[in-house]
Amino acid sequence: MNGRPGFGIVAGVALLAMAGAALPQSEPSAPAPWLSGVSLEKLEATRLHPLFSPSRQPPVPDEPVVVAAPVVASVSEASTSAPEVKLVGIISIGGNHQALLQDPASGQIHRLKSGDRLQNWVVSIVDNRTVKLEQDGRRQDYRMFAPSQ
Template identity: 35%
Template sequence: MRVGQLLLTGVLLASAGGMVYSLQTLIESGVQPMEERIASARSGDPQPLQPVLPAAELFAPLPLAEFIEITARPLFSPSRRPPPPEIADATPEAPAANPAAAPETNQFMVIGIVIAPDEKVALLKQLRKNNEIVHVKEGETLSEWTVAQISPESVTMQQQGVTDVVKLSDNVLSDAEKRVLAQRAKQEELNAARREQQADRVENNAEQNATHQRRFAGQSPQLKRPVRRIRN
């Protein structure tokens, strides 16, 4: 941009110089002074006027070499040298890091929720995996999503700071899905009842063992009777 401005300034100055030079030549060679015209008119012997130069000769453009010299030695540069060419930075810019894409929500559908005394289980349909139905518990991971909370109305899934609350009311079940849900819910209830019964048995066995140990510890050891010898 700076080189272009200097070049334009030089061209304008050269044109102005050419015009001044042409006018000066016209005055010196082709135009008579006003006093000579008046004296000639009074004497009655008018002097013939010299022909005026044509406009093409008055405003003839300067040769190209003049502009090259002006460009090579700028008038407004202290050093009378053209500015050095600008060198573009060859260092490539580092590409901006693409932020990690946020995980897509709406990947699951709540089929059913079972709230047992000792655990909470939810039946989820994976919409991105051929509608596969799986049962999950709190804290488990499914397709990189963590089951954060299971409530009677919804299941809360979390991944990379994104929370997706899947509500049971958002699901419209078909008859077949309702039958599958009922069977799985019944099976979960049976499993929970069996675990509870097994825990009761273990607790009862522990109490019985403790009672036997207390009874055994309270009994006194039997004394050995001496054996009598028969003398002949």
């Protein structure tokens, strides 16, 4: 053909060589995560000012619950009258309820859930405004915003 018998073969081999060079030899590795080189120390400002917290303050850890050792009292020492407390609030988080009962004499706030005991009275949270204390068949109800409290 045209006096150049090997030209077509040489051109074909050259095209195959260029096409092979253009193809990647191996799969490229996945890109590294964009924060892979950042240390936790450099992210301290992010932890101290969380983006999705309205106050941009770190969450306050729950107060540790101090469990007092049970006190064994004789029948004569047991309190026969209901505790002198005021219901100041009920906290409801994810189906868990805690009553905030304040001792007016000391101002101390007791944070209790249903089944806890206060002065040997069993606590039951009735609804979002009422708590009852029971002992030996006796019952005392405490309501928030009640005129007598």
